[in-house]
Amino acid sequence: MAQDQPQGHPDQAARGPRGVGVTLGRGPRQGAASHGGHPRGVGKSVTLPPFQSLLDAHAPDLHRFLVVAVGRHDGDDLFQETVISALRSYPGLRHADNLRGWLFTIAHRKVIDQARRRVRQPVPAADPPDVPQLDADTIVDAELWDAVRRLPPKQRSAVVQRYLLDRPYAEIAAVIGSSEDAARQNVRAGLQRLRQEVTR
Amino acid sequence: MNATNSANELRGRSDRRGLGPADGDDGDDLGTRLRRADTTDVAALVDATLRRADAEGLVDVGWVVEDTPVGPLTLAATLAGVVRIEFGGGEQVLEELASEVSPRIVRLPGRLDGVRRELEEYFAGRRRSFDVPVDRRLSRGYRRTVLEALSREVPYGRTVSYKELAERTGNPKASRAVGSAMATNPIPIVVPCHRVLRTGGALGGYGGGLDTKVWLLRHEGALLG
Numbered sequence: 001m002a003q004d005q006p007q008g009h010p011d012q013a014a015r016g017p018r019g020v021g022v023t024l025g026r027g028p029r030q031g032a033a034s035h036g037g038h039p040r041g042v043g044k045s046v047t048l049p050p051f052q053s054l055l056d057a058h059a060p061d062l063h064r065f066l067v068v069a070v071g072r073h074d075g076d077d078l079f080q081e082t083v084i085s086a087l088r089s090y091p092g093l094r095h096a097d098n099l100r101g102w103l104f105t106i107a108h109r110k111v112i113d114q115a116r117r118r119v120r121q122p123v124p125a126a127d128p129p130d131v132p133q134l135d136a137d138t139i140v141d142a143e144l145w146d147a148v149r150r151l152p153p154k155q156r157s158a159v160v161q162r163y164l165l166d167r168p169y170a171e172i173a174a175v176i177g178s179s180e181d182a183a184r185q186n187v188r189a190g191l192q193r194l195r196q197e198v199t200r
Numbered sequence: 201m202n203a204t205n206s207a208n209e210l211r212g213r214s215d216r217r218g219l220g221p222a223d224g225d226d227g228d229d230l231g232t233r234l235r236r237a238d239t240t241d242v243a244a245l246v247d248a249t250l251r252r253a254d255a256e257g258l259v260d261v262g263w264v265v266e267d268t269p270v271g272p273l274t275l276a277a278t279l280a281g282v283v284r285i286e287f288g289g290g291e292q293v294l295e296e297l298a299s300e301v302s303p304r305i306v307r308l309p310g311r312l313d314g315v316r317r318e319l320e321e322y323f324a325g326r327r328r329s330f331d332v333p334v335d336r337r338l339s340r341g342y343r344r345t346v347l348e349a350l351s352r353e354v355p356y357g358r359t360v361s362y363k364e365l366a367e368r369t370g371n372p373k374a375s376r377a378v379g380s381a382m383a384t385n386p387i388p389i390v391v392p393c394h395r396v397l398r399t400g401g402a403l404g405g406y407g408g409g410l411d412t413k414v415w416l417l418r419h420e421g422a423l424l425g
Binding site for chain 2: 047048049050051052053055059060063076079080083084087088090091
C-alpha cells in the first residue's frame with residue numbers, strides 16, 4: 001500500500017475509489033474563462049497534474065535508468081510496464097509530492113521483480129551480452145554495463161540513481177525504500193564492487 | 201579508449217583517492233559513459249507504451265494538437281467522445297482537463313483520428329456537420345441545454361442571435377445566459393458557437409478570436425465580403 005503512494009508523505013491511508021477527483025493542497029489555478037473556454041473547476045482543490053507532464057519530465061531518465069539496470073531489450077519492456085503500472089494507480093494517489101520518486105520506485109520494483117524472475121529462469125550462458133548500442137563510443141563500456149547489471153538490485157538502483165541521474169540521497173532512499181544512510185551505503189558498496197569487477 | 205583503459209581509469213581513481221565514501225565525483229565518469237548508452241527514441245517508445253495503455257483502458261483523456269487553417273487546435277477525447285477543443289496548443293487546457301475529467305491524460309493521436317478527419321473535411325469544404333461522438337460532460341444545466349439546441353437547430357451556413365437561441369430553448373429572456381453558454385462552449389467548431397451573433401448581426405465574441413469567427417462564417421458562406 002505505502003509503495004503505491006509517493007514517498008515521504010504521512011498520508012498513506014487506504015486509497016480512494018479509482019477515478020475520483022483527488023484533492024491536493026495547492027492553491028487555485030489562475031486564468032480566466034474565455035469564449036470557447038469552459039467552466040473552471042471548483043475552488044481550492046487541485047487534482048494531480050496531467051500524466052503527460054510526468055512523461056515529459058521523466059521519461060528519458062526513467063528509460064536511461066532501466067536500460068542501465070537491465071539492458072536495452074528488457075529496459076524497453078520494463079519501461080512500458082512501469083508506465084502502465086503508474087497509469088493504473090495514478091488516479092488513486094492522494095497527493096502529488098515527489099511524483100518523480102514515485103515513478104522511480106515503481107521502476108525499481110520492476111527491476112527487482114525481473115531479477116527474481118531471472119533467478120528462477122536463468123538465461124542461457126550462450127546469450128550475447130545485452131549491450132545497448134555497439135558503436136565505437138559505447139562498446140568500450142560493455143564491461144562496465146555488464147558489471148552494473150550484476151550488482152544486487154538495490155545497489156544497482158542506488159548507483160544508477162546517484163551517478164547516472166544525479167539524484168540526492170534522500171530521493172534514492174525513497175526509491176529503494178530505505179533510510180538515507182542505507183542508500184549511501186548501497187551506493188558505496190555498489191561502486192566498490194564495480195571497481196573490483198571492472199579492474200579484475 | 202577501450203575496456204582496459206576504462207578499467208585503468210577506474211583503478212587509477214581508486215588508487216588516487218582510495219575507496220572512500222562515494223560522495224565526491226568518483227563515479228561521475230561512470231555517469232557520463234553510461235549516459236551515452238541511451239540512444240533510443242524515447243518518444244517512440246512512449247507512444248507505443250501509451251497505445252498499449254489505451255488498449256488496456258488506462259487512458260481517460262487522449263489529446264493531440266492539430267494544425268488547421270484557423271491555427272493549431274488542441275483536441276481532446278474521452279472514451280465517450282470529443283470532450284474539448286481549444287484554440288492553440290497550450291498546457292493550460294491539459295491541466296484543466298486533468299482536474300475536471302481525469303489526471304490520466306496523455307498525448308494519444310489515435311484517439312482523435314475521427315475528429316481530425318472530420319475537421320479536415322470541414323475545412324476543405326467537404327463536410328457540413330460533424331458525426332463524431334461528443335462527450336458533453338464539461339457543460340451542465342442550462343448551458344448544456346443551449347449548446348445541445350445549437351448543435352441540433354443551427355446548421356452549417358446559418359446564424360442565430362443570442363436572443364433567438366434563448367427563445368428556441370423556451371427561455372426568451374435568457375439571452376445573457378445563452379451568451380455565457382457560448383462563452384464556455386468546451387467544443388467550439390464541432391459545437392458551432394461561431395454561428396451565434398448579436399441581434400442585428402454584430403459579431404459578439406469568440407474564444408478563438410473574432411478573426412477566427414469571421415473566417416468560419418465566411419467559410420460557411422454565412423458572411424459575405
